[in-house]
Amino acid sequence: MTELNKKTLTELSGLLAQRACSSLEIVEDILSAIESREGEIGAYLHIDAAGARSQAKAADGVRADGRAGPLTGIPLAVKDLLNVRGDPCGCASRILQGYIAPYDATVVALLRAAGMVFLGRTNMDEFAMGSSTENSAFKVTRNPWDVQRVPGGSSGGSAAAVAAEMAVAALGTDTGGSIRQPAAFCGCVGLKPTYGRVSRYGLTAFASSLDQIGSLTRTVRDAAMILDVMGRHDSRDSTSLNVPASAAVAALDAAEDLKGLRIGIPRGLPLEGLDPEVEAAVSAAVARCEELGAVIVEVELPHLQYAIACYYIIATAEASANLARFDGVRYGMRVDGEGPVDLYCKTRAAGFGPEVKRRIILGTYVLSRGYYDAYYLRAQKVRTLIREDFSNAFKQCDALLMPATPTPAYLLGEKLADPLRMYLDDMLTAPVNLAGICALSVPCGFSAAGLPLGLQVIGPALGEDTVLRVGHVYEQSCSWREKAEIKRSAM
Amino acid sequence: MEYEAVIGLEIHVQLKTRTKMFCACPNLYGADPNTLVCPVCLGYPGALPTTNREALRLCCTAGLLLGCRINTNSKWDRKNYFYPDMPKNYQISQYDQPICSAGGLDIEVDGEKRHIRFSRIHQEEDVAKSTHTGGVSLVDYNRAGVPLMEIVTEADLRSADEVLVFLTALRQILQYGGVGECNLELGQMRCDVNCSVRPVGQKHFGVKTEIKNMNTLKGVHAALTYEIWRQVNVLRENGVIVQETRRWDPELGITTSMRVKEEAHDYRYFPEPDLLPVVISTEEIERWRAALPELPSVRRQRYEQDLGLPAYDAQVLVAEKGVADYFERVIAHSDNIKAVSNWIMTGLLQYLSESGLPVEQVKATPESLARLIALVDGRVISHSAAKDVFAEMLSHGDEPDVIVERLGLKQVSDQDSLESWVDKALEENTTSVEAYRKGKVNAVQFLMGQVMKESRGKANPQLVLSLLKEKLGKPDL
Numbered sequence: 001m002t003e004l005n006k007k008t009l010t011e012l013s014g015l016l017a018q019r020a021c022s023s024l025e026i027v028e029d030i031l032s033a034i035e036s037r038e039g040e041i042g043a044y045l046h047i048d049a050a051g052a053r054s055q056a057k058a059a060d061g062v063r064a065d066g067r068a069g070p071l072t073g074i075p076l077a078v079k080d081l082l083n084v085r086g087d088p089c090g091c092a093s094r095i096l097q098g099y100i101a102p103y104d105a106t107v108v109a110l111l112r113a114a115g116m117v118f119l120g121r122t123n124m125d126e127f128a129m130g131s132s133t134e135n136s137a138f139k140v141t142r143n144p145w146d147v148q149r150v151p152g153g154s155s156g157g158s159a160a161a162v163a164a165e166m167a168v169a170a171l172g173t174d175t176g177g178s179i180r181q182p183a184a185f186c187g188c189v190g191l192k193p194t195y196g197r198v199s200r201y202g203l204t205a206f207a208s209s210l211d212q213i214g215s216l217t218r219t220v221r222d223a224a225m226i227l228d229v230m231g232r233h234d235s236r237d238s239t240s241l242n243v244p245a246s247a248a249v250a251a252l253d254a255a256e257d258l259k260g261l262r263i264g265i266p267r268g269l270p271l272e273g274l275d276p277e278v279e280a281a282v283s284a285a286v287a288r289c290e291e292l293g294a295v296i297v298e299v300e301l302p303h304l305q306y307a308i309a310c311y312y313i314i315a316t317a318e319a320s321a322n323l324a325r326f327d328g329v330r331y332g333m334r335v336d337g338e339g340p341v342d343l344y345c346k347t348r349a350a351g352f353g354p355e356v357k358r359r360i361i362l363g364t365y366v367l368s369r370g371y372y373d374a375y376y377l378r379a380q381k382v383r384t385l386i387r388e389d390f391s392n393a394f395k396q397c398d399a400l401l402m403p404a405t406p407t408p409a410y411l412l413g414e415k416l417a418d419p420l421r422m423y424l425d426d427m428l429t430a431p432v433n434l435a436g437i438c439a440l441s442v443p444c445g446f447s448a449a450g451l452p453l454g455l456q457v458i459g460p461a462l463g464e465d466t467v468l469r470v471g472h473v474y475e476q477s478c479s480w481r482e483k484a485e486i487k488r489s490a491m
Numbered sequence: 492m493e494y495e496a497v498i499g500l501e502i503h504v505q506l507k508t509r510t511k512m513f514c515a516c517p518n519l520y521g522a523d524p525n526t527l528v529c530p531v532c533l534g535y536p537g538a539l540p541t542t543n544r545e546a547l548r549l550c551c552t553a554g555l556l557l558g559c560r561i562n563t564n565s566k567w568d569r570k571n572y573f574y575p576d577m578p579k580n581y582q583i584s585q586y587d588q589p590i591c592s593a594g595g596l597d598i599e600v601d602g603e604k605r606h607i608r609f610s611r612i613h614q615e616e617d618v619a620k621s622t623h624t625g626g627v628s629l630v631d632y633n634r635a636g637v638p639l640m641e642i643v644t645e646a647d648l649r650s651a652d653e654v655l656v657f658l659t660a661l662r663q664i665l666q667y668g669g670v671g672e673c674n675l676e677l678g679q680m681r682c683d684v685n686c687s688v689r690p691v692g693q694k695h696f697g698v699k700t701e702i703k704n705m706n707t708l709k710g711v712h713a714a715l716t717y718e719i720w721r722q723v724n725v726l727r728e729n730g731v732i733v734q735e736t737r738r739w740d741p742e743l744g745i746t747t748s749m750r751v752k753e754e755a756h757d758y759r760y761f762p763e764p765d766l767l768p769v770v771i772s773t774e775e776i777e778r779w780r781a782a783l784p785e786l787p788s789v790r791r792q793r794y795e796q797d798l799g800l801p802a803y804d805a806q807v808l809v810a811e812k813g814v815a816d817y818f819e820r821v822i823a824h825s826d827n828i829k830a831v832s833n834w835i836m837t838g839l840l841q842y843l844s845e846s847g848l849p850v851e852q853v854k855a856t857p858e859s860l861a862r863l864i865a866l867v868d869g870r871v872i873s874h875s876a877a878k879d880v881f882a883e884m885l886s887h888g889d890e891p892d893v894i895v896e897r898l899g900l901k902q903v904s905d906q907d908s909l910e911s912w913v914d915k916a917l918e919e920n921t922t923s924v925e926a927y928r929k930g931k932v933n934a935v936q937f938l939m940g941q942v943m944k945e946s947r948g949k950a951n952p953q954l955v956l957s958l959l960k961e962k963l964g965k966p967d968l
Contacts, residue, residue: 083537096536103530105537204536208764237539238766318764321569324580325534329630340575340628367571367759376761 004029005165009222012168013070016063023056023063023073026168027117030075034120034166042141043151043161044120045080046088052119059115070225070249072115077161077170080121081128082213083202084108087118091204092136093126095351096332105202106234107171107213114229119167122157126353127323128175128206130154131425133182134416135355142412143185145451145487149409152182158216159186163452169226170216175207176311177404177429179214180441184404184454187443187484188216189471191223194461195436196241198227199234205322207315208239210433218481220442220472224248227464243462251465252472259293261470264397266301269428275407281445281453282403285474289401292473299393299400303385304431310386311430312423313366313379320363326351358419387435394460399470402428404441404454428456437461442471443480450487493691494726496719497699498648498684502661504640504671505617505679506549511636512616513540513583518638520677524631532616532636534578539765542567546638550590550614551771551779553640553670556786557661559594559612561776567763572756575628576619578635586760589613590769596664598656607657608645615639620678634678640670646685646696651715658682658708663787667812675707682711687732688722697722698732702746704739714739718746790815798822804832807840813850814840817857824861827868834860834881842885854888855881863891873952876900904951912950913958916941927963935959 004012004026015021031049038044052075059073078084081091083101085108090096104112112118125135133141133156141156143149144164151160155172159182162170172179174192183190191214198213205211215226231246265286290296328334328347335346352360366375393400406425415422432439437460444455455474459467475481508518514531530538551561568586591612598605619635621628642661648654662673662680673680687699702718705711717739722732737746785793787809794805809815814835821831839860843850863884867877872895883894895901903909916938917924927934935956942955 081536083535089536091536099536101537102535200537201539202537205765236541238541239764317761321571321579321581321759321761324571324573325536325578327573327580329575330533330578331535341573344573364759367761369757369759372759372761 002029005033005168007168008218009071009074009169009225010219012074013225016068016073023059023075023117024053026073027052027056027075027119030119030167033164037144037164037166040142040147041144041160041164041166042139043122043157043164043166044077045090045092045123045136045138045157047120048087048118052117055117059117062115069114071111071229073117074115075117075119075168076111077120077122077158077167078108078118079155079158079170079172080124081173081204081206082108082171083204084118084121087121089204090121091127092124092138093351093353093356094137094333095326095328095347099332101202103202106199106236107230108202110229110232111226122155122161122167122170124157125154125178126356127204127319128154128173128178128211129319129355129359131177131181131422132410132412132415133157134412135353137353140412143409143451145187146409146449148411149451150185150412152185152405152409154178154182155190155216156182159183159188159190162186162188162216162218168218169222171213171226172216173203173206173211173213174429174433175210175212175315176426176433179216180404180429180439180454180456181425183216183441184443184456185409185452186216187446187452187454187480188218189220189223189443189475190404190441190454191215191217191227191464191468192432192439193227193231193464194241194438195433196239197246197438197462197464198230199232199237199240201234201236205318207318208322209318210311210315212433220440220468220475221249221252223440224252224468224472227468231464241462246464248464248468252468255469255473257293258289258470258473261294261399261466262397263289263294263296263470264299264393264400265296266304266393266400266402267298268300269304269402271406271427273406273424274403275447277447278403278405278407278453282401282455285444285455286401288477289470289474292477294470297397299396301386301389301393301431303382303389304427306382307386307431307434308423308427310379310382311426311434312362313375314383314434316359316363317367317376318363320360320367323352323356323360355419383434386431390431390435390437390458390460394463398459398466399463400458401470402456402458404428404456408447408449408451408453432458438464438467440467440471442475443484444474444478445480446483446487452484492727494688494723495691496649496651496715497646497687497689497696498650498654498715499646500642500644500648500654500657501683501685502642502644502658503617503681503683504553504642504665504673506546506638506640507669507671508543508545508549508638510543512543512546512614512638513636516636519633520679522633524629524633527633528635532578533632534580540583540763542766542769543638546614547590547769547771548779549638549668549670550612550640551776552668552783553642553665554591554594554612555776555780555783556664556668556670557591557594557596557609557612557642559591559609561591561771562588563771563773563776564588564768565590565613565771566768567766568760569763570615571759574618575630576621576635578619578632582615582618583763583766584615584641585613590771596657596660598653598660600650600653600656605647605653607647607653610643610645612640612642615641651712651719654684654715655708655712658711663810663812667784667787669784684711684715684718686715686718686722688719688726697726698734700732700734700746701736702739703736703749706741710739710741713741713744714746717744721746787812787815798828800828800832804829804836807836808832811850814843817850817853820857821860824858825864827864830864830868831860834864838878838881839885842882853885855884856888859884859890866891866895870902870904870951870953871895872900872902873948876902876948901949902951903946903949904954908946909950909954909958912942912945913955913962915945917959917962924963935963938963
């Protein structure tokens with residue numbers, strides 16, 4: 001068996017079960033792929049080849065003992081802001097240089113217990129603040145489909161690794177679109193679970209009420225496999241929903257078509273700058289869903305136009321407090337000063353990148369005396385309206401379809417000069433985080449220039465089964481993955 | 492012109508829970524620095540808080556004992572500021588929806604009854620402990636995250652004496668409630684004072700100062716006494732009080748301006764997104780109310796009315812809950828309630844004061860004290876011998892019977908021995924005998940002393956006295 005790095009989790013799970021390959025062989029294929037392409041792509045910040053090999057051998061041993069599960073022995077790349085015991089957890093920032101995680105994030109512990117092999121940490125925008133991975137303090141990640149373009153962000157490294165076949169699956173995080181947008185730009189599947197579905201314990205916090213851990217995979221079924229392991233209540237996270245564990249794979253395997261489902265298409269989205277090719281691809285996807293048995297209805301989401309302002313006030317406010325702990329006192333980088341205030345100023349000035357500083361200042365401002373009511377409080381009220389928009393929509397439909405991004409991947413450096421332009425890209429994804437609901441980005445075509453295009457499937461809170469069903473049935477009915485293979489080999 | 496002081500207090504009380512407010516680290520004093528820590532209370536990336544329900548119960552218990560309204564819905568807020576003793580550089584606290592509101596405490600100062608109102612009680616996490624030595628600051632995070640209750644009074648207090656009585660009463664109630672140990676020297680109870688003065692009769696308040704760094708109740712009293720005097724003097728000399736924070740210096744006996752923070756803090760409070768709102772059911776509150784311990788004032792009344800103890804005894808016994816508990820365990824085994832009270836008020840309390848031990852660590856069991864009293868009542872040993880026995884019991888914990896045997900303290904009560912000692916004393920002290928017979932009644936005390944000396948303290952004093960009187964006969968008056 002060769003080129004195991006190109007297989008899906010579903011395929012690998014089967015091959016391993018049949019003893020047609022070993023976990024070690026999978027790791028070796030991935031490491032070879034990394035050796036040949038990582039120099040160009042730059043998806044990884046840290047690769048633990050020795051650790052991966054030894055975990056793979058242990059997994060093969062577990063399998064020999066007959067104790068293997070569906071994910072045993074399958075490697076996983078992890079975004080650099082999840083704590084993995086014994087590994088650096090840098091969040092792509094200088095300020096955490098030297099910090100070695102003393103504990104596993106709950107998600108990591110669950111996946112480890114399921115037998116997955118941890119092989120490396122992927123690049124990201126510093127502290128998840130960005131939409132292109134250009135804000136990493138260390139390196140730029142390039143889009144495997146066109147290395148002059150961004151992979152998206154902030155989980156750009158994870159998406160690029162999967163797209164370039166240097167990983168079979170990767171964990172990402174999504175606060176305003178940071179899984180779905182890079183998934184769309186890189187032609188993979190990106191799942192953002194319902195807020196509270198997956199524990200945040202061990203996830204370095206950016207915006208506490210918006211962050212969720214999710215996955216970047218090749219197929220929708222792969223995403224369901226990972227969700228079934230991660231989607232559990234965790235008493236260490238007070239915002240973790242106390243609901244039964246996810247059983248998405250079983251629900252997905254039982255789905256043959258979309259009969260009986262009502263799919264909502266939002267009317268009048270504030271979409272200046274929606275690329276016509278994106279629009280066409282999404283329309284075609286909607287038509288396909290109708291063919292597959294879904295009933296299409298039009299819905300309204302009248303307050304979505306305020307989502308970006310609302311998001312950037314709430315997220316930065318929470319981030320300004322969450323990032324206050326990085327002060328050089330207990331861990332990470334320290335630049336000494338005379339007295340504590342000097343220590344803080346010097347350390348944080350040296351340790352944080354410009355976008356992080358920008359957002360901390362913005363967040364501090366919207367919480368400050370005299371401005372709290374006008375900004376933070378008001379934004380929370382608007383958030384309620386946005387949440388109600390979705391609740392109302394879901395009375396008329398079971399899932400919504402929208403583009404994941406307004407355009408395909410843009411050029412590196414193209415949006416760096418004007419941060420606000422980049423913020424606007426979150427227009428289609430951030431409302432989902434504000435409402436705390438779930439969403440999936442699934443490939444729905446290519447632009448004429450050969451760039452991937454992404455379809456976003458949005459579901460109500462704890463509606464993962466429906467969202468994954470729509471995504472899976474649509475995906476199985478198309479041949480985007482085969483077309484992707486063809487394009488890849490032509491590159 | 493006469494001035495009066497207007498005083499309000501902010502009291503931080505560490506709660507007596509097993510673990511910290513938002514993590515499972517032990518809530519213990521005195522461990523080696525930075526050993527009772529974890530990613531949560533150290534503010535590591537990715538760590539999240541979870542609420543200690545026991546701390547909520549203790550806070551509500553305090554609220555119920557202090558007559559507050561328990562708010563069934565309250566929430567947590569982040570209080571944002573940077574300081575090395577703050578692991579996250581924000582403190583999880585409660586801003587505008589505290590757990591308890593209103594409430595009050597009745598105190599009596601110089602015979603005058605006063606009612607001091609509370610504004611609120613809220614929960615928060617404690618900060619780490621810094622020490623500064625030789626140009627270096629050391630931070631111990633063992634204390635970071637310990638559950639704290641902040642009690643805020645209205646500006647109802649009017650003198651340093653009142654404050655002392657108030658804090659003593661408050662501390663007693665909190666100890667009784669099992670809410671906290673409230674040892675000021677260990678930082679388990681910390682008091683900040685807000686103080687202003689105004690001409691008597693003026694309705695509005697004067698400019699207030701905040702005083703910090705009082706580590707004992709006496710210190711609070713002394714600091715307030717000084718500050719009130721200082722403010723009155725400033726005003727009498729037509730000066731102006733500056734609104735500021737001042738530091739009490741116990742060595743110099745003055746308060747000094749801290750002027751450390753030039754700009755007023757903007758804490759940028761916002762609701763804590765990592766925690767759910769605090770919901771306390773009315774059913775829970777009623778369950779906690781039913782489990783409230785007896786208040787010290789109620790206990791004191793019970794000792795006076797039901798046990799027939801004098802008011803003084805009752806007050807001394809209830810002052811510390813542990814001592815009152817000890818007392819009640821002794822009287823469960825002894826009918827001589829007054830004797831129990833006496834032994835505790837003198838012997839036990841003195842021992843506690845000298846040894847500095849808490850009553851829970853005393854080696855003499857309540858049952859053994861009851862036995863000792865029985866030995867005295869049964870005239871097996873004399874009262875003065877019993878004092879020696881008690882001293883042994885307190886420090887070594889042995890049973891009284893064993894100690895009596897070992898020290899050979901059994902009283903001698905047999906007629907023959909007593910008679911021989913009495914006769915000897917009478918023979919050797921004829922002047923005293925004469926004096927007694929001539930009407931100097933007190934001479935019998937001297938003779939008693941001689942008998943006790945002769946018997947090395949073993950003679951039963953009551954029998955000796957009656958024997959002496961019998962042999963001396965009636966004095967000629």
